[in-house]
Amino acid sequence: MKLFYFPGACSMSVHIALNEIGATYELEKVDMMTKELESGGSYLEINPKGYVPCLQLDNGEYLTEVGAILQYLADTNPSAKLLPAVGDQQRYRVVEFISYISGELHKNFAPLFNPEIADEARSATLEIIGKRLDLLNDQLGDGGPFLTGEQFTIADAYLTTVLGWAQFVDMDLSPWPNLGAYAGAAMSRPAVIATLKEEGLM
Ligand SMILES: N[C@@H](CCC(=O)N[C@@H](CS)C(=O)NCC(=O)O)C(=O)O
Structure with missing residues (x-):
């Protein structure tokens, strides 16, 4: 490949x-x-x-x-074991997260990479992303260490990547401590x- x-x-x-x-x-x-x-x-x-x-x-x-x-x-x-088999209910939780990360996080981060973005637009975008991160932070507070529990899945591969963008766009992730711990766990994987x-x- x-x-x-x-x-x-x-x-x-x-x-x-x-x-x-x-x-x-x-x-x-x-x-x-x-x-x-x-x-x-x-x-x-x-x-x-x-x-x-x-x-x-x-x-x-x-x-x-x-x-x-x-x-x-x-x-x-x-x-x-990056995705449960067809028929396993947990599979659809992983796919649900992939859709959420793609549509609600990935695409909302995109404008922040534009160096010409106006301050107002940047603030509005950060606010939207913040709301999306609130949900993930709560989710991880109820479980973890990964999105659907003990097993690292393809949704985690995706979220780890997207959270890494915060440093590129100067976004402070400290308001979401569970996400900080999550990123630490993911980043320590070989x-x-x-x-x-x-x-x-x-
Ligand atoms: N819908 C696509 C989006 C991919 C995407 O946004 N790729 C970005 C990098 S994260 C890119 O290559 N942007 C450059 C461009 O669009 O020209 C997917 O899910 O693969």
């Missing part, structure tokens, strides 16, 4: 999952501005969507969208450490 990625971007959730399952894979960095591949050539020819992640499967096909790729990796590597090193972030 080959992962088309950008350091620290949402593609990092897929990278974490690849390391959690112990997969053999290659990495190809994408220049987000020019859409050029590190090895040369246009990323748009591989993925016309232009954004990361994209995973080239062993059969040559390309799969895009974080939620789809994460579920593919979890389902094809069940022994890693697969996460390996991912951060491979992306040049550690």
